[in-house]
Amino acid sequence: MERAEEPRWLSSEERDVWLTLVAVMMKLPTALDAQLRQDAGLSHFEYMVLAGLSEAPARTRRMSDLAGFAESGLPRLSQVVSRLEKRGWVHRSTDPSDGRITLATLTDEGWEKITQTAPGHVAAVRSLVFDPLTKAQSRQLGSIGKRIMGAIDPGDRCLGQNAPL
Amino acid sequence: MERAEEPRWLSSEERDVWLTLVAVMMKLPTALDAQLRQDAGLSHFEYMVLAGLSEAPARTRRMSDLAGFAESGLPRLSQVVSRLEKRGWVHRSTDPSDGRITLATLTDEGWEKITQTAPGHVAAVRSLVFDPLTKAQSRQLGSIGKRIMGAIDPGDRCLGQNAPL
DNA sequence: GGAAAATACTTGAATGTTTAAGTAAACGCT
DNA sequence: AGCGTTTACTTAAACATTCAAGTATTTTCC
Numbered sequence: 001m002e003r004a005e006e007p008r009w010l011s012s013e014e015r016d017v018w019l020t021l022v023a024v025m026m027k028l029p030t031a032l033d034a035q036l037r038q039d040a041g042l043s044h045f046e047y048m049v050l051a052g053l054s055e056a057p058a059r060t061r062r063m064s065d066l067a068g069f070a071e072s073g074l075p076r077l078s079q080v081v082s083r084l085e086k087r088g089w090v091h092r093s094t095d096p097s098d099g100r101i102t103l104a105t106l107t108d109e110g111w112e113k114i115t116q117t118a119p120g121h122v123a124a125v126r127s128l129v130f131d132p133l134t135k136a137q138s139r140q141l142g143s144i145g146k147r148i149m150g151a152i153d154p155g156d157r158c159l160g161q162n163a164p165l
Numbered sequence: 166m167e168r169a170e171e172p173r174w175l176s177s178e179e180r181d182v183w184l185t186l187v188a189v190m191m192k193l194p195t196a197l198d199a200q201l202r203q204d205a206g207l208s209h210f211e212y213m214v215l216a217g218l219s220e221a222p223a224r225t226r227r228m229s230d231l232a233g234f235a236e237s238g239l240p241r242l243s244q245v246v247s248r249l250e251k252r253g254w255v256h257r258s259t260d261p262s263d264g265r266i267t268l269a270t271l272t273d274e275g276w277e278k279i280t281q282t283a284p285g286h287v288a289a290v291r292s293l294v295f296d297p298l299t300k301a302q303s304r305q306l307g308s309i310g311k312r313i314m315g316a317i318d319p320g321d322r323c324l325g326q327n328a329p330l
Numbered sequence: 331g332g333a334a335a336a337t338a339c340t341t342g343a344a345t346g347t348t349t350a351a352g353t354a355a356a357c358g359c360t
Numbered sequence: 361a362g363c364g365t366t367t368a369c370t371t372a373a374a375c376a377t378t379c380a381a382g383t384a385t386t387t388t389c390c
Contacts, residue, residue: 020306023314027318031317079340132315138182139182239370241348242369243369265355332389334390336387339384340382342380342382346378357366358363359365
């Protein structure tokens, strides 16, 4: 049953940290979703899409760029944008200079939606994440997150530029 | 368009921390799933269920207890345990002293499976989470995670034993 | 200039998850 | 003892996500 190579097992302290991190990964997205769905009828992912458009030049962005921003694949984004388009918050058009490219644009209604939704969501993020932490811990969390992202995906956006909420 | 109450907006530093955290929450579970699925044919959730049973007395635990451990609801657990039962790794039985309670037990095959799978998974957790961090950062991550969990779900198991910093 | 390859996105089928209703056993109150 | 409530879990249906194939446009290379 034992393998030839002895793995470096987790210490009991590491195991405790690990289980805590797993719990946060499971529950924080759920809690955020619940707030947005209840107060605005949006999923967290839909919110990220609208937020990504709201801060782009001319409130417009190509699909694959937006997918990278939202840390998702193209098929998922495509379906979500279809839903948002039906609700009148996003408009799709073909790039005149390259017919393969689809541009997503935030409509005025979409702008109004996101500006109405953002304050409540920011308040939720604050109460769940930043309020329980000291300023020093917030900074540490940033460093820690970036190091972990460096191990998962060294080419990720959150290590170079800045963007949204 | 502006609300009467001015929300405490996120500072640019907080925004950066927040986006980093969102990225970790999106990608770390995916990365873990990929390792387990490729090396062992298990999802991360299935692994957690087997792990939860493996460390219980008599390798047996009641369903709702197991659901709490795995941070999931009962319906999800029920279906996953059905799958694990079909694969021969778990056995279900009714508690003789209370007919409402279902007990899940890890079979010998299940024990073998988890002991074969654990070293590779621990190595992945190490390389993605603990290796990029200093010892001090690991400890900080534990404190930070416990504080956030305290805000999300004050009654969670991972806060039960010791008082969080 | 035209076939082949590459790019950007969409659509459809398979899978898994969440929500809601359903079943069964135990408890509490008369 | 008996009826109603609560608890614990399962099943069924609606929903979302991932994966694979499909369509349309542009670029590349004879």
